[in-house]
Amino acid sequence: MTDIDIEVRINGDLHRDRVPPRLVLADYLRTRRGLTGTHLGCEHGVCGACTVLLDGAAVRACLIFAVQADGSEITTVEGIASPDGELSPVQAAFREHHGLQCGFCTPGFIVSATAFLRENPEPTEGEIREAISGNLCRCTGYQGIVKAVASAAETMKQASLEGSA
Template sequence: MADVDIEVRINGTSCRRTVPPRLTLADFLRVDCGLTGTHLGCEHGVCGACTVMLDGDAVRACLVFAVQADGAEITTIEGIAESDGTLSPVQAAFRDHHGLQCGFCTPGFVVTASAFLRDNPSPTDGEIREALSGNICRCTGYQGIIAAVKAAAGTTTTGQRRRRDG
């Protein structure tokens, strides 16, 4: 198969590349774009470490081909903080409430929580647990993560949802 030209916006910046049709979005972001904050864990869509926002929706970048993202807006962990480097409310809450230890899963949790809180700014504990159920952490025991999301609730506006027709 021939390589394919794609154009995406990543963290607000336009990016054009020619990519192999079977290149995953995760590998595209990490290798082609140098955005290594998107981590690869299981590469089967189970762990959530590679979660990014694709047109505002939290998705597993290991399960999406880069060509499928053509024309899309992508937000990675690198695009969650403010342009001046100020942490987002979710990032600050993870820091303040001990929502991370080794940090490997943290980008996926932060992206997932950011998308979730944008759509549900006043969640219940059960809704938080359900929203984060697709992300796995082997270090924290989840209590700090839940506390961080609760603390950030109502304060986040990260990620823009693009209206889809159809």
């Protein structure tokens, strides 16, 4: 099969590449772009470790071919923090509330929670649990993760109120 030209914007930077048609987005991000925060766990779309934002929507990068992302904006966990390295509210809340242990699943949770809070800035605990149900963690028991997402929502709400005052 012939390689295909793609053009994607990843974490704000434009990239043009030639890729095999069956190269999955997760492998492209990790091997071609060096963005190893996108983890590969199950490689079947079940665990959520490879979650990235594709045009703002949380998707499993192991289920999408890189050629399908042509013309898209991709945000990986590396692009969630501000350009100066300041942690996003979600990242800071995960640190503060011990929403991680081994850290393998954490990038997927952070990306998923970031997308979720954009859509639902004032979630209930039940909504948070539903939103993260597509991400698996074998270490934490989820309590710290749920607390972290709730705390990030509150931090973002406060920042929004202060910004509009």
